[in-house]
Amino acid sequence: MQILSSLKVDTREEQILQILLDKHCRIILGITKENAMTAAEICSNYDISPSTIYRKLKLLQKLNLLHVTYTIRSDGKKSSSFQSKVININIALCENQLPVYTNFASLE
Numbered sequence: 001m002q003i004l005s006s007l008k009v010d011t012r013e014e015q016i017l018q019i020l021l022d023k024h025c026r027i028i029l030g031i032t033k034e035n036a037m038t039a040a041e042i043c044s045n046y047d048i049s050p051s052t053i054y055r056k057l058k059l060l061q062k063l064n065l066l067h068v069t070y071t072i073r074s075d076g077k078k079s080s081s082f083q084s085k086v087i088n089i090n091i092a093l094c095e096n097q098l099p100v101y102t103n104f105a106s107l108e
């Protein structure tokens with residue numbers, strides 16, 4: 001994994017491929033596929049540190065792979081729930097390229 005993390009990642013396809021190599025990103029995308037979860041729920045259910053969860057959530061949001069729902073709790077604080085938009089990701093081997101095809105759920 002160290003070799004891959006030192007590579008320069010330019011395209012969205014390359015970023016998605018790198019995310020698929022990341023265990024925590026795969027966990028987040030998998031467990032939020034059916035139901036939205038807060039960062040705290042993900043942390044407690046999968047024993048992942050909060051700093052790691054927030055870093056990965058930010059990355060997945062940047063690539064538009066997560067739908068975020070904001071709610072105001074009874075104490076007036078904002079709460080965020082995250083749900084995977086990804087239905088499937090297909091990767092093809094075409095000559096010297098690996099095109100990535102994604103299908104997204106309509107969660108809006």
